[in-house]
Amino acid sequence: MSDNAPTPPKASAFLYPLSVVIVLLGLMNAVPSIPGLDASIRSVTGLDWLTIRLFPTEWFYPIFFSLMMICVALRHSIGRAWYDQGPLWRNIGRALDWALVIAALTISLTYLVEIESICLVDQITGERQRLIGQALEIERELATLYGLPEPKTVDDPKCIGNTGGWLVLIIGVAVAIFLAYNVKVWGFPLVAVAMLVSLYTLATILVWYFHGPDDINKYLVTILGGEPRSLADGRATMHDILVNNASGILGRFLDIMLNTVFPYLVLGCLFGASAGGHSMIKLAFRWTRKLRAGPAHAAIVSSALFGTISGGPIVNVLSTGVLTIPMMIKRGFSKVFAGGVEAAASSGGSIMPPVMGVAAFILASLTVVPYSEVIVAAILPAFAFFLCLFLSAVFQARKQNIQAIGDLTDDMLLDRQDFLNLLMIFGPILLILALLVTSKETVGCGFAGGLFGAERVFVDGQCEVVSLSWYQQLVWNSAGDAGSAGWWAVILLLGLLFVDPKVRQKPRKILDALSDAGRLISTLYLMFLAVSVIDFCLQFTGLPTYISLDVLGWLRSMELGQGGSVWFQLIALLVTMLIAILLGMGMPAVPAYINVALLMGPVLAGLGISTFTAHMFIFYFAVASAITPPVAVAAFAAASITKAEPMATGFSAVKSGVVMFAIPFVFALHPEILLIEAAFIDPTGTQGSEVQYLQGYDGKVYFLPLMYLLLKVVLALFLLASALARFDTEKLKRGNIVLRLVLAGALISTAQWISLVALIVAIGLLAVTYLKKPNPTHADERDLLNEAG
Secondary structure, three states: OOOOOOOOOOOOOOHHHHHHHHHHHHHHHOOOOOOOHHHHHHHHHOOOOOOOOOOOHHHHHHHHHHHHHHHHHHHOOHHHHOHHHOHHHHHHHHHHHHHHHHHHHHHHHHHHHHOOOOOHHHHHHOHHHHHHHHHHHHHHHHHHHHOOOOOOOOOOOOOOOOOOOHHHHHHHHHHHHHHHHHHHHHOHHHHHHHHHHHHHHHHHHHHHHHHOOOOOOHHHOOOOOOOOOOHHHHHHHHHHHHHOOOOOOOOHHHHHHHHHHHHHHHHHHHHHHOOHHHHHHHHHHHHOOOOOOHHHHHHHHHHHHHHHHHOOHHHHHHHHHHHHHHHHHHHOOOHHHHHHHHHHHHHHHHHOOOOOOHHHHHHHHHHOOOHHHHHHHHHHHHHHHHHHHHHHHHHHHHHOOOOOOOOOOHHHOOOHHHHHHHHHHHHHHHHHHHHHHOOHHHOOOOOOOOOOOOEEEEEOOEEEEEEOOHHHHHHHHHOOOHHHHHHHHHHHHHHHHHHOHHHHHOOHHHHHHHHHHHHHHHHHHHHHHHHHHHHHHHHHHOHHHHHHHHHHHHHHHOOOOOOHHHHHHHHHHHHHHHHHHHHHOOOOHHHHHHHHHHHHHHHHHHOOOOHHHHHHHHHHHHHHHHHOOOOOHHHHHHHHHHOOOHHHHHHHHHHHOOHHHHHHHHHHHOHHHHOOHHHOEOOOOOEOOEOOEOOOOOOOOOHHHHHHHHHHHHHHHHHHHHHHHOEOOOEOOHHHHHHHHHHHHHHOOOOHHHHHHHHHHHHHHHHHHHHOOOOOHHHHHHHHHOOOO
């Protein structure tokens, strides 16, 4: 560019305050129930209608949606990105920016016009009041006739003044604009899936219109209405896309975002403003200094701790990796291994409780399992994952003859400020855990219940609470609720941030973090718009139901014998794994998980895997896509730090984090590892309120069988990690590697005799390995392998 070329403008000054306002509005809406708060506000203001929390969704959602899309247009301006491409492209970019804003405002206004609880046009014209008055009069006459109580309200009438046939055009154009902007912000893979599903839906509708529903394959037709066929019947469908609370543009994903996920996204950005991350890494190095793979272990520990508060693998890599990767390389680990283990550990942050990223909250919503139970279910799989990472680092350190540091170094010493910084990290996490694991039934009944003012009585040894103090009522209101726990954690962290002298010197750092959170939340919901399109189209066409029925029929037609059900499950699990990894390439975990859950969730459920376990299986592979070549985004981020070959780093990450690909099969075949009742529920046998459990289970977890299973899993992980490293106490021969891989698979078999034989052989193999004298030539081999990755 020449010296006279125009300089691209900076982001609008309006972006900063707008993003802060978005966060403040979201936090106000998410305020938990505080005893006496609502009554006090109304008493002070004298306004009975005033509320400062849980705003009416029919008004709040469209307004908040418009603010987020304006924020996206300012933050990711195409006009600014194309500023140096010449006047034509610059103006096209500006037009797209304005198109996004106008589309968002139009969708919001149309929502207010079309939703029955508002009917904006009817309110302006007075038609709504007239219809409600007529309906109420009829209801009163009926009540008088039959001697019933006089009604005070009636159901909302349908909107008379609406957008008519223009609704189809409005939503069609708006969706096209949202998808086009998604290409700029989230990349083409997500939009490609949305476009394919949308085009499939449109094509099947046209087949119905021109051909009719008879004598045609069910995959080729989507029925809009009855005879005579008319495309005008599609208006009801478009109306659902807009206002349907289950799968509309402003439906369940916006509800999950605002009422559950929102405070955790803010919390992650506030953590980034604290000095706690640096102190946490120092602590991790201190803890692991006596281990041979010290820096690698420190990377795993710090990534696990930081990942549970950030939930994003790329952010995790760039935050912890800039410190841990150079330390690993300095100690002698190869660049490829250092980048791979950091990428794998950072991806594992998304499966590390208590805060597991946005996809975990979506999982809780789709499976209708409380998030507190999701955390419990994630404990053992997360433990297995990070244990395997630890073992991989141990074998790599042995392979390269890397020794432990042992002594404390200056960069491991913790001062008073470091302990205060750690309080910023662990304080909010412990508060979240305390609120999530607290049962409402136990509030006021414990030892300290009476001390804090609870009035209770004991009947047959059972505690019954009569009344709670203000503080206990506050805890009771938030107990077990993920959104409330996250909100209180944000409030706690906002106070703890001021123990950092840098924050006290520059309090604007907090506003900067809130602004970053507003931009992140707005950008994230742009992605959810594409997911909403996919969700609605799949549900509307019935494609997931058709696929599940046909796949189940195909598997059963194979007649694999008496034990065929396990083979059915394995085949379906393998197919699901491949689809999740393929869809996850270049796509965030959230849409990858949702798309595969919609398609393959019913298939797995039909094969005798509980709905929750099926979703956990899919969730794991959606997360694993971040380290799976050829589009391993977390590994590529690590490679940008190591300057190593990105694809080699990706394969190294897969080798280090291979358990992320193995552990889902373990809990799919052995659901007791998930520890919760939802993992045992048989979706094919459960009807209404009567719960049926999977064959061989009664909904409970038994200690001794669980310990026996965990012993086999840990042993399988040890064999797997050593086989992939091709090293244990010495370099492993090919036959030994194959044997270890076979034994690892056999140990998790559902056939008890196979796993028992494998256990005996594995113990014998390890006994021989560790009891025999080391070959002195292996010291020379280690020296030769020092440069190996």
